[in-house]
Amino acid sequence: MFRPHPFSWVPAEGQRHATTDAKPRYGYHGTRVRTLCSRSVFVEDSDIAWLWPTCPGCNEGAHDLADVPMIGSGAPGLLELE
Numbered sequence: 001m002f003r004p005h006p007f008s009w010v011p012a013e014g015q016r017h018a019t020t021d022a023k024p025r026y027g028y029h030g031t032r033v034r035t036l037c038s039r040s041v042f043v044e045d046s047d048i049a050w051l052w053p054t055c056p057g058c059n060e061g062a063h064d065l066a067d068v069p070m071i072g073s074g075a076p077g078l079l080e081l082e
């Protein structure tokens, strides 16, 4: 499967985290992953989970991995930090 960047966004514990763990066949929900902010979180499966705020630590890590500056990011799905 094509992945533009070597990580995926996962909703967990009230925030959107990013992980470099390989995606399971049926998706991340219900699994525990290691996040870019160095935490181990249980991925939730919720319609509103994608509205949760982006984890600042993962946002920073994702920008690093994508080689995109934090300011004026045009990366898809990333929210600017307030």
Ligand SMILES: [Zn+2]
Residues within 6 Å of the ligand: 016, 017, 018, 035, 036, 037, 038, 055, 056, 057, 058, 059
């Ligand atoms: Zn995080």
